[in-house]
Amino acid sequence: MNLYQFIQLYKDITSQAAGALAQSSTSDEPDEDSSSVTSCQTSFWMGRVKQLIDEEECCICMDGQADLILPCAHSFCQKCIDKWSDRHRNCPICHLQMTRTNESWVVSDAPTEDDMANYILNMANEAGQPHRP
CATH class of the missing domain: 1.10.287 (Helix Hairpins)
Known part of the structure; x- marks a missing residue:
């Protein structure tokens, strides 16, 4: 947290x-529930x-959605980490050194309920069929 x-x-x-x-x-009698x-x-x-x-938020600005994760697993919004990276080559929290400028992962959007339902239905449909490499 x-x-x-x-x-x-x-x-x-x-x-x-x-x-x-x-x-x-304001109430003198004990509540049964x-x-x-x-x-x-x-x-x-x-x-x-x-x-x-x-709803992870950026721990720098506490405003933007955390959409980027560093190798140390700390997450930030793109705007904040770009500003930080202009002057520093480490994580703002744990100070883990970044050896390359592209050492981060972009967090993808979570799948929707429809995406998950379709995925499960496709798995169920393919369960009785032979494996296709």
Whole structure:
């Protein structure tokens, strides 16, 4: 989890905690469904963590979509890493030296549900057929 993801999660948790605290201070009787409320909140937080992790953002500008990965596995947006590479030949985070200017991988778009469904259907159709080299 990067700093941006942590801050967003922290804001979500503290705002929910403040709301729950305000609600509990106005109500004197114990809530029978407190375990289910806690479970729902935990589920919400874990969903929020997954959403933030799935939407990787550039750790330099914290604005652009991370679409480029260096050999050290740190990811950045193209604009930021290009600006950094003009003056440096290493990773902005771990300072791993880059020996060539093209030592990065472009992250492709994730497949859509239709792409995955078609892929699985094609695999199923080919399962009963002999292997074609």
